[in-house]
Amino acid sequence: MRVFVAGGTGVLGRRLVPQLVARGHQVTATTTNAAKLGLLEQLGADGVVMDGLDAASVGEAVAHARPDVIVHQMTGISMEHAGKPDFKHFDKWAVPTIRLRTEGTDHLLAAAEATGVPHFVAQGYANWNGIRTGGWVKTEEDPLDLVEGTAAYTSMLALKHVEDVVLAFGGAVMRYGGLYGPGAVDDQVELIRRRQFPLVGRATGYASWVHLDDAASATVLAVEQKARGVFNIVDDEPAPASEWLPYLAECAGAKKPYRVPKWLARWLAGQVAVVMMTEARGFSNEKAKRELGWRLSYPSWRQGFAEELG
Template structure:
């Protein structure tokens, strides 16, 4: 199968290309920078420079690749994380990613229609953002929280947009948990080691995690099975912050995280950070296991954090 991977040099794209190739697929992968074309060549993909926010650029790249499936992994999260974190203003911090999830999605869908590409797989998000009512663990039947009244709302609206648009077009939206693995949590680990990543309140908010390699394997299955609808791509153990954050600190060789009251965290980091740490809802992966036949190499962040941070220190 010819796969067009939009966003081939991100943390997930770099793990996804080898798995697609190993499964026998031909991969054309995009980057926004000519300097990263050698990286794609080293991975074994045919690289192409593309601006996901330029409809003509997207149309030309897709026409050149003549794919059977488009995989939409375009974000600017690495760009956002490269600057000073602005947790109080996620609408500004992730502004380009929000555009890639709206305008970029529209550009890819238009290119798919113009070139008769029958299937699209798109990145969505499911870590702590389940609807904040009822139980702590949500399925695909539960809505995502709209974050009404929060600066996180534009980002959540963009996630809903990409899901609605892709599913309407007969594709699949993969709601990945919080990534960890090579290059994915370096900034968080640095903050943990500096004791600048505190537990807020009781740390009772749940999150779901996923190792990059498991996210990639689920994506390969979604491509090969021409999956449709929405799937939570998370590990087996959604957990509250008061469990995963101290464990992350221990695996990083850091002192236990400091504690911070909600009022002070809201002042310093904003509403979204407080919500995540105190009220967040995690997600179930039962549907992906059942319908895609997905098996995880890293079923829990507990062993996953230990393995990854040990690897990073050696």
């Protein structure tokens, strides 16, 4: 197939493009930086400079590529686009990604409709944002938590927008867990090594992780099978912060994280960080395994962290 990957030079795009090429697909991948066109060529794609927030730029790029499917991987969470992660002011830090998930998604869908692209696959998120009632592990049937009243609310609304409009188009949303792998957790590991990433309270909040290569392989399956609906793309072991954070520190050769009370974490890092570390829910991957036939190379973050950082 002709596959159009919007956001081909991000941490996930760099792992996705080679997998698509290896499966025999003709890939056009976008970047906002002309200096990265050479990287896309090395990955096996036809590179194109595109501004995801410019409707004309998006429309022209899609029309020229004439794809059979569009894969939306555009975010603005890199240091280049958003600066250092700032959980206390999450709403301001996340503006580039919020715009790409609202305006950018709308531009891509409009281009798909204008050029007759029949299928659409978009990046979603399933890590700490499951509804904070009931059990600790959520399926696709459980609603996402909009965390109203916190600085993450606008980001959660943007994710809801992605799901609403992509599902209305008849596409698929891949709710990736916390991504790790080459280049994906460098900032977090650096904070851990500086002992600036503490455990909060009892650290009972869950996270769901997924290796970049497994996230990419699930996306390839969604492309090839013309999948529709929402899929949680996470590994087999959702786990509380009290387990994964000390283990990540150990794998990184760092000292054990400090533990701070919730009131102090709220003052230092904001309510979003407290929710993540104490109340967050994990996610189940059973649907993706069952419907897509997805098989993980890294079934657990324990194996993945050790291999990446050991």
